[in-house]
Amino acid sequence: xxxxxxxxxxxxxxxxxxxxxSYLDPxxxxxxxxxxxxxxxxxIHASVSITGSWHGHVVxxxxxxxxxxxxxxxxxxxxxEVTEADxxxxxxxxxxxxxxxxxxxxxxxxxxxxxxxxxxPAQANHWPAAVQVCExxxxxxxxxxxxxxxxxxxxxxxxxx
Amino acid sequence: MTLxxxxxxxxxxxxxxxxxxxxxxxxxxxxxxxxxxxARQTGAASVAEFLAAIQRHPDPVGQxxxxxxxxxxxTSWFRDQDPFTALTTQVLPELIANRAxxxxxxxxxxxxxxxxxxxxxxxxxRETLPAGWTYEILGTDISGEMIERAERGEFSxxxxxxxLPVQKLVHxxxxxxxxxxxxxxxxxxxxxxxxxxxxPLPALPPFDVIFLRNxxxxxxxxxxxxxxxxxxxLLRPDGWLFLGAAETTIGVDDNYERVVAGRTSxxxxxxxxxxxxxxxx
Amino acid sequence: xxxxxxxxxxxxxxxxxxxxGQLGFDVVEAEDGQAALNVLEGMEQKPDxxxxxxxMPNMNGLEFVTAARDNPQLREMTLVMVxxxxxxxxxxxxxxxxxxxxxxxxxxxxxxxxxxxxxxxxPSGASL
Numbered sequence: 001x002x003x004x005x006x007x008x009x010x011x012x013x014x015x016x017x018x019x020x021x022s023y024l025d026p027x028x029x030x031x032x033x034x035x036x037x038x039x040x041x042x043x044i045h046a047s048v049s050i051t052g053s054w055h056g057h058v059v060x061x062x063x064x065x066x067x068x069x070x071x072x073x074x075x076x077x078x079x080x081e082v083t084e085a086d087x088x089x090x091x092x093x094x095x096x097x098x099x100x101x102x103x104x105x106x107x108x109x110x111x112x113x114x115x116x117x118x119x120x121p122a123q124a125n126h127w128p129a130a131v132q133v134c135e136x137x138x139x140x141x142x143x144x145x146x147x148x149x150x151x152x153x154x155x156x157x158x159x160x161x
Numbered sequence: 162m163t164l165x166x167x168x169x170x171x172x173x174x175x176x177x178x179x180x181x182x183x184x185x186x187x188x189x190x191x192x193x194x195x196x197x198x199x200a201r202q203t204g205a206a207s208v209a210e211f212l213a214a215i216q217r218h219p220d221p222v223g224q225x226x227x228x229x230x231x232x233x234x235x236t237s238w239f240r241d242q243d244p245f246t247a248l249t250t251q252v253l254p255e256l257i258a259n260r261a262x263x264x265x266x267x268x269x270x271x272x273x274x275x276x277x278x279x280x281x282x283x284x285x286x287r288e289t290l291p292a293g294w295t296y297e298i299l300g301t302d303i304s305g306e307m308i309e310r311a312e313r314g315e316f317s318x319x320x321x322x323x324x325l326p327v328q329k330l331v332h333x334x335x336x337x338x339x340x341x342x343x344x345x346x347x348x349x350x351x352x353x354x355x356x357x358x359x360x361p362l363p364a365l366p367p368f369d370v371i372f373l374r375n376x377x378x379x380x381x382x383x384x385x386x387x388x389x390x391x392x393x394x395l396l397r398p399d400g401w402l403f404l405g406a407a408e409t410t411i412g413v414d415d416n417y418e419r420v421v422a423g424r425t426s427x428x429x430x431x432x433x434x435x436x437x438x439x440x441x442x
Numbered sequence: 443x444x445x446x447x448x449x450x451x452x453x454x455x456x457x458x459x460x461x462x463g464q465l466g467f468d469v470v471e472a473e474d475g476q477a478a479l480n481v482l483e484g485m486e487q488k489p490d491x492x493x494x495x496x497x498m499p500n501m502n503g504l505e506f507v508t509a510a511r512d513n514p515q516l517r518e519m520t521l522v523m524v525x526x527x528x529x530x531x532x533x534x535x536x537x538x539x540x541x542x543x544x545x546x547x548x549x550x551x552x553x554x555x556x557x558x559x560x561x562x563x564x565p566s567g568a569s570l
Contacts, residue, residue, distance in 0.1 A: 005338075007338075007339075011338060011339045014317065014339045014340075015318075015339060018317060018318055018319045018548050019548045021319055021548075021550065022319060022547075022548035022549055022550045023457070023548060026550060026551070027194070031197070031198065033201075071453075074453050074456075074457065075453060075456055075457075076460060085452075086453070089451060089452045089453040090453045092451065092453075093451040093453045093454055096451065096497075096526065097526050097547050097548050099526075100497070100525070100526020100527065100528075100547065101318065101339065101526055101528065101547075103526070104336070104526070104527070104528040104529050104532075105338055105339060108529065108531065112497060112526070114450070114497070114499065237552075237556055241566070242559065242560075242566045243566060318528060318546050318548070319548065319549070319550065319553070321546070322545055322546055322549045322550070322553035322557070323550075323552065323553045323556055324553075324556040324557075324559075324560065326543070326560050327533060327537065327543055327544040328537070330533070330544075331530055331533055331534055331537070335530065336528070336529060336530050
């Protein structure tokens with residue numbers, strides 16, 4: 001097998017910073033502050049799956065409040081106006097943007113799935129057949145958000161995303 | 162808003178002393194926003210704590226980080242378009258006619274920030290100069306951190322989105338991880354040097370074109386005059402100076418005259434009046 | 443000026459509509475390439491500009507660009523890909539298919555305005 005470049009937490013951080021600069025904090029005054037772990041970033045999970053020469057998932061997990069803040073910033077509305085449909089759209093698009101940029105760093109010939117958004121996931125670990133490659137956890141306006149990459153185990157263990 | 166008046170006064174005095182840039186009232190919000198990441202890097206809990214520490218124990222590295230954070234701005238490729246169009250359609254054709262003997266063009270991008278302007282100039286010259294011609298670009302900036310970044314020649318996705326036509330992106334850059342890196346052939350034509358334009362300038366061979374854009378606006382009139390005078394000595398007699406759209410030499414330094422350059426203006430040194438023909442009328 | 447925004451994400455369509463609206467464009471939306479061709483078919487005056495996502499269900503952005511290039515009625519329409527696809531080879535593919543410009547997600551509104559200025563669709567130096 002050839003050696004493949006797998007994006008690191010530094011790569012994830014760079015992509016996430018660009019998302020903040022573009023949509024969530026264009027003025028540069030409210031950054032995502034890194035923390036060791038974002039245990040309460042578990043109300044909503046948005047993910048895309050990557051297939052092809054690399055198999056895995058890119059996940060955006062956050063608290064309800066963080067999700068509403070993100071949707072409000074994205075859609076230029078007040079957090080209390082955010083509907084569930086807005087939340088699903090925006091977090092799905094965040095997963096798509098982060099996942100698409102991760103894909104561009106992987107060997108050629110990968111594909112990104114359409115985003116999949118789950119509210120109130122019962123368990124933190126969705127993919128028993130995948131291992132976490134890296135995670136970037138942070139606080140944004142005091143609310144938890146985490147970005148993570150999961151790589152599917154070789155061969156038969158591929159789980160449905 | 163947690164920045165105290167005393168902290169703001171400290172920062173604006175420091176920035177003015179180191180860069181001659183004036184941070185007037187109303188910039189408190191900007192100062193605080195720009196210093197949050199700097200404070201965090203040093204491990205301070207807040208901007209106020211970071212500034213308190215640096216005022217108690219003056220520290221040149223911390224001070225230069227403050228100056229860097231407040232004197233650098235996001236820049237675009239081919240920023241404002243018109244000066245670059247004027248360069249390729251008017252200035253370079255004229256220089257090509259005048260420099261047939263040595264076929265070499267020197268351009269200075271003063272206050273080049275993270276490098277978008279000097280690399281844009283390099284792309285423009287590379288695409289415009291006929292075969293057999295060479296060029297060199299000098300990029301200078303007051304910020305050592307910016308010079309390091311510009312020298313690396315790596316730009317984020319967000320940065321390459323800004324004003325860089327996609328054809329120029331795919332011809333002049335290569336994808337490296339999450340970044341885009343300037344191709345070596347282009348990179349080699351640009352050199353970088355840290356330089357404070359308000360201090361005495363080093364001896365340099367003269368330039369055919371100088372881009373000094375959106376710099377003078379930060380200076381008071383005396384500083385503007387002194388910068389324009391010292392740069393005039395580094396501009397060839399038939400060279401061209403480009404300033405920002407909101408800037409002019411008029412009323413500041415009469416050695417320059419404003420000329421039309423495409424859809425914008427540029428500045429050229431007034432011809433020295435030959436001895437014996439200076440009629441007083 | 444008229445524009446069509448083609449993206450399967452409603453959130454992204456809203457962002458693009460907001461930017462274009464502020465620049466004075468009349469905007470219609472479509473959620474994939476096929477839906478866009480259907481909308482365009484029924485339009486008397488074709489849009490000046492199409493902003494096109496790449497990864498969409500039914501018909502993706504690359505297929506849409508190819509179809510738009512082959513349609514004489516859409517020949518005047520400026521095609522800008524707006525996508526997370528950012529490998530050099532993918533960009534070259536989109537340009538070969540007929541895209542005029544390319545904006546990589548994530549993008550700032552300033553970057554979008556600058557790209558439209560490059561295409562002569564908004565005045566140089568325009569801002570929101």
